[in-house]
Amino acid sequence: QVQLEESGGGLVQAGGSLRLSCAASGGTFEKYALAWFRQVPGSVRDFVASVSMSGINTHYAPSARDRFTISRDNAKNTVYLQIDSLKPDDTAVYYCAAGTIFSSRWVETRDYDYWGQGTQVTVSS
Secondary structure (H helix, E strand, C coil), X not given: CCEEEEECCEEEECCCCEEEEEEEECCCHHHCEEEEEEECCCCCCEXXXXXXXXXXXXXXXXXXXXXXXXXXXXXXXXXXXXXXXXXXXXXXXXXXXXXXXXXXXXXXXXXXXXXCCCEEEEEEC
């Protein structure tokens, strides 16, 4: 069983950057593909990006390809999401997730087995 804990969210002005972190414990980190989702109140949780077990392969939602970068450090059991040129529309709770398969088709919440509690990102205009 993997436990995930996100950090790094906060209040940022538009145009700024944030790096979100998600630390994992309780499992073999390298066995899991990892992903970031985000959710605003009243909406579904949307896929943002995923990274393969090795960290070599990544997949992004079309809306995230220009300003978001996902990476992982298997030595630190941590996955990151770098967000640049933040926009007010990026305001959301960001969640990390772990799953056993890396695939560009895995973009639904049901594809992932473990979730963190989320970290709030608020972008002011």
